[in-house]
Amino acid sequence: MDPSEVLFSARKYDGSLHWHCTMFRLGEDDHGVWLGMPAGTVHSKGDAGPVYESKEARVKLIPRDAWWTALFLDDPQRLDTYCDVTTPSRWPNPGEVTMVDLDLDVCRVRAGGDIFVDDQDEFAEHQVRYSYPPDVIAQAAASAEWLQSALRTGAEPFNSHFRSWLRAVT
Numbered sequence: 001m002d003p004s005e006v007l008f009s010a011r012k013y014d015g016s017l018h019w020h021c022t023m024f025r026l027g028e029d030d031h032g033v034w035l036g037m038p039a040g041t042v043h044s045k046g047d048a049g050p051v052y053e054s055k056e057a058r059v060k061l062i063p064r065d066a067w068w069t070a071l072f073l074d075d076p077q078r079l080d081t082y083c084d085v086t087t088p089s090r091w092p093n094p095g096e097v098t099m100v101d102l103d104l105d106v107c108r109v110r111a112g113g114d115i116f117v118d119d120q121d122e123f124a125e126h127q128v129r130y131s132y133p134p135d136v137i138a139q140a141a142a143s144a145e146w147l148q149s150a151l152r153t154g155a156e157p158f159n160s161h162f163r164s165w166l167r168a169v170t
Contacts, residue, residue, distance in 0.1 A: 006035055006094075008060065010086065010101040013130035017046050018101050023060060025094075026168055031157045032063035033097070036169035039074075057169040061157060062089045062097055067143035068106075069099065072162040074170060081108040081151060081158060085143045087136070102132075102140040106147035108158075115151045117144055 009020040021043040023035035037058040042050040056074040063069070069089065071082040085104035089097050103123040108115050127137055151158050 007096045008035065009096070009098045010084070011098065013100055013102070013126065013132060013136075020044055024169075026059065026165055031161065032061050032066075034165045035060040035062065035097075036165070038169055057166060059162060059165045059169055061162070061165075067102075067139045068147055070158070070162075072166055074166055075110075078109060078111075079107050080110040081162075083107070083147045083151075085140045085147070102126075102136065104140055104144045106144055106151065108151045115148055117148065 004025050006023050006025050007020065008023050010018040012018050021037070021041055023037050023041070026034040026036045028034065037054060037060070039054060039057050041054045041058070043052040043054065045051050056077055058074065059072045061070040061072070065088050067085060067088060069084050069086055071084070073079055073082065083106040085102045085106070086099040087102065089099040091097050103119045103126050105118040106115065107118055123140065126132065132140075149155075
């Protein structure tokens with residue numbers, strides 16, 4: 001494996017594999033580790049083979065000790081920001097990052113900047129199916145609220161900071 005490659009793998013609370021793909025380490029700053037995906041990056045879901053090939057460049061922010069990750073998308077995507085509420089990311093080694101996806105997604109629409117929370121029904125369903133502990137439910141809800149506020153107010157890295165990382169991939 002190329003030393004700049006990072007295997008990104010999100011799992012569900014029961015340990016089953018969710019979304020995963022190989023990204024490139026772009027660098028690190030005060031916000032966390034930035035990973036890049038050029039257009040054409042292949043994504044897989046679960047144990048299935050490739051299921052999606054991105055049409056645009058993307059960057060993924062893996063913040064330190066936070067209950068979320070952020071994906072920033074280039075044109076022509078309808079969304080410019082897609083945040084997954086997750087457990088804090090773990091780095092078993094420099095070439096792999098993993099976390100548990102807790103279903104809630106906080107998204108921002110490119111045109112107009114509308115912000116919405118997606119998959120609230122899935123979050124409620126999985127609280128029962130996977131027996132999320134109360135502290136996990138509380139952390140997930142608090143992270144979703146924090147992300148909504150950060151996106152609404154234009155806090156960095158959600159305002160413009162991510163654009164320089166995105167330009168490094170395009």
